[in-house]
Amino acid sequence: xxxxxxxxxxxxxxxAIFAFLLTLADRTIGNYGEIELNIxxxxxxxxQGGSSLLSxxxxxxxxxxxxxxxxxxxxxxxxxxxEGGGPVLPTEIPFLTQEELDDHVRLSCQCxxxxxxxxxxxxxxFNVKEYFATVEVLEDMTSVIKRLRLKLPEGEEIKFKPGQxxxxxxxxxxxxxxxxxxxxSIASAAEDKNHxxxxxxxxxxxxxxxxxxxxxxxxxxxxxxxxxxxFYFDDESGREVILVAAGTGxxxxxxxxKHMREKKINRKARFxxxxxxxxxxxxxxxxxxxxxxxxxxxxxxxxxxxTEEHNWTGExxxxxxxxxxxxxxxxxxxxxxCGNEKMIATMVEALxxxxxxxxxxxxxxxx
Amino acid sequence: xxxxxxxxxxxxxxxTNNMIxxxxxxxxxxxxxxxxxxxxxxxxxxxxxxxxxTTIINYLxxxxxxxxxxxxxxRFIVFIISIAAFVQLLEMxxxxxxxxxxxxxGIFLPLITVNCAILGVSLFMIIxxxxxxxxxxxxxxxxxxxxxxIVALAGIRxxxxxxxxxxxxxxxxxxxxxxxLMALAFIGFSGIVQIQ
Ligand SMILES: Cc1cc2nc3c(=O)[nH]c(=O)nc-3n(C[C@H](O)[C@H](O)[C@H](O)COP(=O)(O)OP(=O)(O)OC[C@H]3O[C@@H](n4cnc5c(N)ncnc54)[C@H](O)[C@@H]3O)c2cc1C
Ligand code: FES
Numbered sequence: 001x002x003x004x005x006x007x008x009x010x011x012x013x014x015x016a017i018f019a020f021l022l023t024l025a026d027r028t029i030g031n032y033g034e035i036e037l038n039i040x041x042x043x044x045x046x047x048q049g050g051s052s053l054l055s056x057x058x059x060x061x062x063x064x065x066x067x068x069x070x071x072x073x074x075x076x077x078x079x080x081x082x083e084g085g086g087p088v089l090p091t092e093i094p095f096l097t098q099e100e101l102d103d104h105v106r107l108s109c110q111c112x113x114x115x116x117x118x119x120x121x122x123x124x125x126f127n128v129k130e131y132f133a134t135v136e137v138l139e140d141m142t143s144v145i146k147r148l149r150l151k152l153p154e155g156e157e158i159k160f161k162p163g164q165x166x167x168x169x170x171x172x173x174x175x176x177x178x179x180x181x182x183x184x185s186i187a188s189a190a191e192d193k194n195h196x197x198x199x200x201x202x203x204x205x206x207x208x209x210x211x212x213x214x215x216x217x218x219x220x221x222x223x224x225x226x227x228x229x230x231f232y233f234d235d236e237s238g239r240e241v242i243l244v245a246a247g248t249g250x251x252x253x254x255x256x257x258k259h260m261r262e263k264k265i266n267r268k269a270r271f272x273x274x275x276x277x278x279x280x281x282x283x284x285x286x287x288x289x290x291x292x293x294x295x296x297x298x299x300x301x302x303x304x305x306x307t308e309e310h311n312w313t314g315e316x317x318x319x320x321x322x323x324x325x326x327x328x329x330x331x332x333x334x335x336x337x338c339g340n341e342k343m344i345a346t347m348v349e350a351l352x353x354x355x356x357x358x359x360x361x362x363x364x365x366x367x
Numbered sequence: 368x369x370x371x372x373x374x375x376x377x378x379x380x381x382x383t384n385n386m387i388x389x390x391x392x393x394x395x396x397x398x399x400x401x402x403x404x405x406x407x408x409x410x411x412x413x414x415x416x417x418x419x420x421t422t423i424i425n426y427l428x429x430x431x432x433x434x435x436x437x438x439x440x441x442r443f444i445v446f447i448i449s450i451a452a453f454v455q456l457l458e459m460x461x462x463x464x465x466x467x468x469x470x471x472x473g474i475f476l477p478l479i480t481v482n483c484a485i486l487g488v489s490l491f492m493i494i495x496x497x498x499x500x501x502x503x504x505x506x507x508x509x510x511x512x513x514x515x516x517i518v519a520l521a522g523i524r525x526x527x528x529x530x531x532x533x534x535x536x537x538x539x540x541x542x543x544x545x546x547x548l549m550a551l552a553f554i555g556f557s558g559i560v561q562i563q
Contacts, residue, residue: 006436006438007438007441010432010433010436010438010441010445011441011444011445011448014428014432014445014448014449015448018448018449018452019452021452021456022452022455022456025455025456025459025460026459029456029459029460029463029464030459030462030463032463086466086470087470089470114462114466
C-alpha cells in the first residue's frame with residue numbers, strides 16, 4: 001500500500017518539477033514579446049509572438065482557409081510573407097511550387113511569428129468572418145446527401161459571391177478527437193444574407209460528414225467561417241452559361257441559379273447534372289420550376305447506370321454524352337464545373353474539345 | 368566490476384560498443400535521417416548533446432533521488448519523462464537563440480525524444496554501475512559513436528544514389544543491409560577492449 005502511495009507521489013512530484021520548468025521556459029525562452037505585423041502594406045497590428053502565423057491571424061479575426069487545422073497537411077493556408085518569416089521549412093516544401101517559392105508564398109500554419117513580419121493576403125480575406133449559426137433545417141435529399149440550412153445570429157450578415165464556400169468546424173465528438181475545418185460550397189442565394197445552405201455528402205469514416213450526418217440536430221449551433229474561394233459567377237460577362245455538376249457539386253450551381261433569378265439576369269443557361277440512378281437525383285421539381293422562372297434555362301440530368309426498371313426517359317450515359325449532344329458551338333459561352341477531380345478533368349477536356357477556351361472554364365474541386 | 372578509466376569507456380562506446388552497431392539502438396532516426404551528410408551530422412551532434420545532458424540529469428536523479436528513496440524501480444518512467452522534458456526545453460532554447468540550427472534541426476529535434484539510444488545509455492549506465500565520470504565518458508562516447516555511424520551511412524547512401532539497386536531493396540532495405548555489413552566491420556574493433 002505504502003509503495004503505491006510513494007510511487008504515485010514521486011512520479012507526480014517529478015512530473016510537476018518538469019512541468020514547472022517547462023512553463024517557466026515557456027514564459028521566458030518561449031516569450032517573444034509583442035511583435036509588429038503588417039498586412040498588405042496597409043494595416044498594422046501588434047501581436048503576441050511565438051505562435052504560428054495562422055493562429056496569430058485568427059487571433060486578430062483574420063481567417064485564412066485551413067482545412068487541416070494547422071497540421072501542415074492540406075496546403076490551403078498559403079500567404080505571401082515578404083519579411084520576417086524565416087527560411088522555408090521542409091514541412092512546407094511539398095506544398096509549394098517553384099513559382100510560389102520565388103513569390104515568397106508560405107504555409108501560414110508552419111511559419112512562426114518571431115520577429116517583425118510583413119505579409120500579403122487577398123483583400124477579400126478581410127471580409128471573412130466567424131459565425132455561430134443555428135441549424136434550421138437538416139433533411140435527407142438522397143440516402144447519402146443532406147441539406148443543411150443555417151441561420152446566422154440576429155444582426156449578423158454574410159457577404160459572398162455565388163460559387164464561394166465556407167468552412168464548417170467539426171467539433172470533438174465520440175470517435176473524433178480533433179477539431180477540423182472542412183470546406184462546403186454555399187448553395188443559398190447571395191441575396192439571402194442571413195442564411196447559409198449546404199449540401200453535405202456522407203463520407204464513411206469522414207470526420208466532418210459523420211458529425212453532420214450522425215450527430216447534428218435541428219436547433220444545434222455550428223461554427224462556420226467564410227466566405228472563401230475564387231470560384232464564383234461572373235456577373236458582368238453576359239456570356240451564355242454552361243453549368244455542370246455531380247452529387248454535392250450541385251451546391252454552388254444552385255447558388256448561381258438562385259442569384260440569376262434574384263437579380264433577373266437574362267442569360268441563357270444549361271445545367272448538366274450527372275448521377276448514377278434516379279435515386280441520386282434531387283431537387284428535380286425545383287429545377288423544373290426554375291425552367292419556367294428563368295430567362296432561358298434547361299435542366300439536363302444524365303444518368304449513367306439506368307436499367308429498364310427505372311423507366312427513365314431522360315439522357316443516359318456520362319455527362320460528356322449530353323454535352324456532345326446539346327452543345328453545338330462554343331461561341332460566347334462560359335462554363336462552371338463542380339465535383340470530384342476526375343469528373344472535372346474529363347469535363348474540362350470535353351469542353352475544350354468543343355472549343356471553349358480554358359480561361360472561360362471555371363471549376364471547384366471537392367477533393 | 369573492474370574500475371575502468373572513463374577514457375577507455377569513452378573509446379569503447381565509440382568503437383567496440385557502438386550504440387548502432389553492437390546494440391542496434393536508435394535505429395529509426397538513423398535510417399530516416401541518413402540521406403545527406405550535413406543533416407545527419409547535425410542530428411548526430413544534437414543526439415550527442417542531448418545524450419550527454421540527459422545522462423547527467425538522469426545520473427543525478429537516480430543517485431540522489433530514486434536510490435535514497437528506494438524508488439529505483441521507477442527509473443524507466445522517470446528517465447523517459449526527464450528526456451522528453453529536456454528535449455522540449457532544448458527545442459525552445461535552440462528556436463530562440465540559435466535560429467540557424469533550429470531551421471536545420473527543427474523537425475529532427477522532437478525525433479530525438481523517441482531515440483531509444485538516449486534511454487539506452489541512461490539505463491546501461493545504471494546496469495553497469497558506472498560512476499559519474501564513467502557515465503559522462505560513456506554518454507559522450509555513445510553520442511560520438513552514433514554520429515560516426517550515421518555520418519558514415521549517409522556518406523555511403525550518397526554514393527548509392529548513383530548505383531542501380533534492385534527495386535525492392537531501395538531505401539530502408541539496402542540501408543539495413545549496409546548497416547549489417549558495417550556492424551560486421553566494427554566487430555574487428557571488439558578485441559581491443561570490452562566494457563560489459
Ligand atoms: C472548395 C471545396 C468545396 C467543397 N464543397 C463541398 C460540398 O458542397 N459538399 C460536400 O459534401 N463536400 C464538399 N467538399 C468536400 C469537403 O470539404 C470534405 O472533404 C468532405 O466532406 C469530407 O470531409 P470529412 O471530414 O467527412 O472526411 P475526412 O475525415 O476528411 O476524410 C476521411 C477519409 O475519406 C476520404 N475522403 C474525403 N472526401 C472524400 C470523398 N468526397 N469521397 C471519398 N472519399 C473521401 C479521405 O481521403 C479520408 O481518407 C468541398 C471541398 C472543397 C475543397
Ligand atoms: S492549415 Fe493545412 S497546411 Fe496549413
